[in-house]
Amino acid sequence: MKHPEILAKMSLEEKASLCSGRDYWNTAAVESVGIPSIMMTDGPHGIRKRIKEKTKEQKKSLMGVPAICFPTAATTSCSWDPDLLYKMGETLGEECLKEQISVLLGPGTNIKRSPLCGRNFEYFSEDPYLSGTCASAFIDGVQSKGIGTSMKHFAANSQETRRMTVDSVVDERALREIYLTAFEMAVKKSQPWTIMAAYNRLNATYCAENKWLLTDVLRNEWGYKGIIVTDWGAENDRVAGLLAGQELEMPSSNGIGNRQIVAAVRSGIVSEEYLDELCDRMIDMALKACEVRGSNYTYDSDAHHEIAREIAEQSMVLLRNEDHILPLQKEQSIAVIGEMAKSPRYQGAGSSLLNPIKLDNAFDSMLDMGAKVQYAAGYNKKTDKTDFTLLREATELAKSCDVALLFLGLTEDFESEGYDRSHLHIPQSHIELLNAVARVNPNVVVVLSGGSAIEMPWLSKTKAVLHSFLSGQASGSATANLLFGKANPSGKLSETYPLSLEDNPSYKNFPGTPVSVEYRESVYVGYRYYDTAKKDVLFPFGFGLSYTEFKYSGLKLSKKKMKDTDTLTLTFKVKNVGKVDGAEVAQVYVRDQESTIYRPEKELRGYKKVFLKAGEEKEVSIELTKRAFAYYNILLHDWHVESGKFDILVGASSRDIRLEATVNVESTVECEIPDYRESAPDYYTADVNAITAEEFTAVYGKPLPPSERPAGEKLTLNNTLEDAESGVWGGRIVGFVRTAIKTMFNENESQMATAVALQTPIRDFIAMSMGVFSPKMADGLLMILNDESMPKGLGKILSCLLDVIKNIGPLLNSI
Numbered sequence: 052m053k054h055p056e057i058l059a060k061m062s063l064e065e066k067a068s069l070c071s072g073r074d075y076w077n078t079a080a081v082e083s084v085g086i087p088s089i090m091m092t093d094g095p096h097g098i099r100k101r102i103k104e105k106t107k108e109q110k111k112s113l114m115g116v117p118a119i120c121f122p123t124a125a126t127t128s129c130s131w132d133p134d135l136l137y138k139m140g141e142t143l144g145e146e147c148l149k150e151q152i153s154v155l156l157g158p159g160t161n162i163k164r165s166p167l168c169g170r171n172f173e174y175f176s177e178d179p180y181l182s183g184t185c186a187s188a189f190i191d192g193v194q195s196k197g198i199g200t201s202m203k204h205f206a207a208n209s210q211e212t213r214r215m216t217v218d219s220v221v222d223e224r225a226l227r228e229i230y231l232t233a234f235e236m237a238v239k240k241s242q243p244w245t246i247m248a249a250y251n252r253l254n255a256t257y258c259a260e261n262k263w264l265l266t267d268v269l270r271n272e273w274g275y276k277g278i279i280v281t282d283w284g285a286e287n288d289r290v291a292g293l294l295a296g297q298e299l300e301m302p303s304s305n306g307i308g309n310r311q312i313v314a315a316v317r318s319g320i321v322s323e324e325y326l327d328e329l330c331d332r333m334i335d336m337a338l339k340a341c342e343v344r345g346s347n348y349t350y351d352s353d354a355h356h357e358i359a360r361e362i363a364e365q366s367m368v369l370l371r372n373e374d375h376i377l378p379l380q381k382e383q384s385i386a387v388i389g390e391m392a393k394s395p396r397y398q399g400a401g402s403s404l405l406n407p408i409k410l411d412n413a414f415d416s417m418l419d420m421g422a423k424v425q426y427a428a429g430y431n432k433k434t435d436k437t438d439f440t441l442l443r444e445a446t447e448l449a450k451s452c453d454v455a456l457l458f459l460g461l462t463e464d465f466e467s468e469g470y471d472r473s474h475l476h477i478p479q480s481h482i483e484l485l486n487a488v489a490r491v492n493p494n495v496v497v498v499l500s501g502g503s504a505i506e507m508p509w510l511s512k513t514k515a516v517l518h519s520f521l522s523g524q525a526s527g528s529a530t531a532n533l534l535f536g537k538a539n540p541s542g543k544l545s546e547t548y549p550l551s552l553e554d555n556p557s558y559k560n561f562p563g564t565p566v567s568v569e570y571r572e573s574v575y576v577g578y579r580y581y582d583t584a585k586k587d588v589l590f591p592f593g594f595g596l597s598y599t600e601f602k603y604s605g606l607k608l609s610k611k612k613m614k615d616t617d618t619l620t621l622t623f624k625v626k627n628v629g630k631v632d633g634a635e636v637a638q639v640y641v642r643d644q645e646s647t648i649y650r651p652e653k654e655l656r657g658y659k660k661v662f663l664k665a666g667e668e669k670e671v672s673i674e675l676t677k678r679a680f681a682y683y684n685i686l687l688h689d690w691h692v693e694s695g696k697f698d699i700l701v702g703a704s705s706r707d708i709r710l711e712a713t714v715n716v717e718s719t720v721e722c723e724i725p726d727y728r729e730s731a732p733d734y735y736t737a738d739v740n741a742i743t744a745e746e747f748t749a750v751y752g753k754p755l756p757p758s759e760r761p762a763g764e765k766l767t768l769n770n771t772l773e774d775a776e777s778g779v780w781g782g783r784i785v786g787f788v789r790t791a792i793k794t795m796f797n798e799n800e801s802q803m804a805t806a807v808a809l810q811t812p813i814r815d816f817i818a819m820s821m822g823v824f825s826p827k828m829a830d831g832l833l834m835i836l837n838d839e840s841m842p843k844g845l846g847k848i849l850s851c852l853l854d855v856i857k858n859i860g861p862l863l864n865s866i
């Protein structure tokens with residue numbers, strides 16, 4: 052323990068008070084012994100610190116103080132450049148210093164299991180190695196400034212549908228090889244100050260009280276030293292959470308959780324020594340945070356804006372460039388079409404929504420560069436329906452210009468935290484506009500926005516597509532620079548773009564039943580599936596074009612034969628054989644030539660972004676250790692390499708392998724290898740759609756947790772209004788809520804509001820209102836929803852009304 056002298060002076064109540072927030076964003080202080088309160092805020096792509104005095108408009112939104120809005124994780128991962136993520140982290144750290152924020156709630160490190168996940172814009176990749184290196188660099192950057200991070204959402208939180216209750220059912224091998232790896236890499240390398248336990252359950256137990264996850268794996272196996280904080284409202288049972296190793300409940304439950312901890316210690320369920328250990332870590336974080344706290348920090352917002360632009364330029368991906376139509380030339384007349392050219396979609400929605408300090412747009416940036424551009428809105432961003440007047444104006448303009456430059460993609464309504472997408476299309480009005488413009492002008496260039504994969508049945512109508520993702524407040528100028536060749540595209544996709552949603556390996560099991568979601572595809576996520584099943588894709592993982600070309604040569608391995616405990620160094624050369632400077636992301640995949648256990652065809656094990664002047668050549672060197680060849684053996688409870696030949700594949704994408712060599716690896720461990728050839732044969736052919744419940748059970752290794760609520764089971768605090776819909780009063784209440792939301796919000800907001808209202812467990816009415824909705828009121832509500840007694844239930848709720856009126860003001864003010 053680091054602070055025994057402080058702990059010795061604290062009462063049990065004071066210790067318990069450290070285990071939940073003071074309010075929505077601050078930890079509790081114990082001033083008598085010198086423990087300060089510290090502030091935590093979102094995150095992750097800029098800071099969203101609460102504005103103290105909000106205007107009416109600001110009260111309606113989640114926006115915080117003006118801050119630099121950086122590209123989201125789905126974008127920055129496409130830079131494949133940890134140095135850039137480190138720089139972004141440093142920059143954010145400086146902004147936290149100015150705003151006196153001690154912990155920034157990010158990075159989002161979940162794996163993109165399905166392209167439908169509404170929050171994919173906030174996550175790095177479908178690949179754990181790329182996610183882990185990005186997360187680690189981001190954390191190192193922020194923490195280099197003495198500011199903490201909160202790597203989230205731990206773990207298997209890969210969907211928004213019923214995110215607060217759903218049980219993610221994942222076999223241990225998939226967990227270890229896919230869903231936990233990025234967290235593991237970043238914990239071991241960067242020790243984030245905090246890790247945020249996810250809302251969902253993992254294999255039947257809430258993440259925030261999952262001892263296997265939080266203590267056995269995270270602390271004991273990986274050596275995690277920091278704080279485990281709940282996602283906001285993810286606490287289910289405070290004492291179970293504490294015993295599982297989780298220090299901090301957020302936001303405050305207004306003393307409820309603390310009282311439960313005190314009672315648990317008094318009754319001997321929790322020992323005071325154990326509580327001391329957790330409090331010691333809380334004290335340590337608060338004191339560490341104070342080392343850099345001061346009121347005179349400032350930062351140069353123009354310089355930070357430039358950094359945001361550099362990251363955007365390095366991350367956007369050139370997907371298509373027929374006839375070398377890009378870069379555009381200043382003398383060409385250009386019809387700039389699409390509202391997003393002037394009003395960009397540049398950030399996500401939900402808890403990461405920022406109030407940007409300034410906002411570039413591509414049209415003005417192109418004008419400033421002296422380009423011959425004219426504008427037509429083409430569509431109305433607020434609706435999916437074609438506005439024929441706008442469409443006609445756009446086609447007229449397109450007819451008269453050399454190039455039609457269209458800004459299309461996912462508008463704000465199409466993806467958000469809180470709900471998942473139901474398809475991968477861009478708005479119909481954008482597609483109709485593209486079709487109409489392509490009929491009158493053959494030189495169609497599309498700039499695409501959006502934070503997740505998109506289907507592009509319209510691709511052949513275009514000559515070029517530049518994917519700008521969600522690129523932050525400088526996205527407009529970065530786009531203009533790339534379009535006109537002031538910068539050379541060098542981003543590569545961090546997720547596969549399938550031809551259609553149905554091709555995705557999770558398609559049949561997303562988002563699951565009202566109770567659980569079975570990750571039946573196991574390790575076959577993203578390109579691991581597409582490449583093993585040899586499925587055609589629209590754009591493969593790791594793909595991206597440049598205005599120049601690169602030649603790979605001279606792959607050399609330091610050994611032809613090695614033990615699994617040795618390190619293999621591979622070297623190769625990359626040459627820029629074109630006429631302009633550029634950067635190439637060279638990727639290293641490993642393929643087990645022959646294995647007893649089922650494995651993906653190849654897996655990313657290393658990469659390097661190489662900056663090369665025209666004509667320049669550089670040697671790249673990458674080291675591979677045991678994990679590059681290993682699978683997770685659930686019988687050995689460890690990583691294991693099967694002896695044999697492994698191909699080392701060096702390429703420009705997962706489907707563009709330029710160099711190959713083979714190494715013979717000998718295992719130093721004798722062990723049994725799980726064999727499912729009889730019990731689960733479809734895993735050996737990656738036929739994910741054929742996998743049955745029995746096959747998944749075999750791989751899962753025990754009976755699957757229930758996927759339905761038992762008939763007649765009473766509703767509890769862990770149920771949602773949606774669960775109550777089949778009841779008499781539940782049905783009426785749900786009906787009322789749906790109608791009320793429809794009248795209060797627009798279409799987009801109502802999707803989010805409906806998900807929040809109907810899919811939040813009742814226990815969270817208490818937690819998220821910091822106790823304003825009291826346990827007694829929850830009791831009353833449950834009496835009604837269980838159709839026990841409407842009058843009694845209502846009576847209980849109404850008896851608390853005075854307290855609600857008294858406490859609602861302070862609550863609203865602290866959010």
Ligand code: BGC
Nearest residue numbers: 093094156203204282283402
């Ligand atoms: C989100 C977290 C976020 C927290 C605080 C939650 O709903 O899942 O990512 O950090 O709210 O805003």
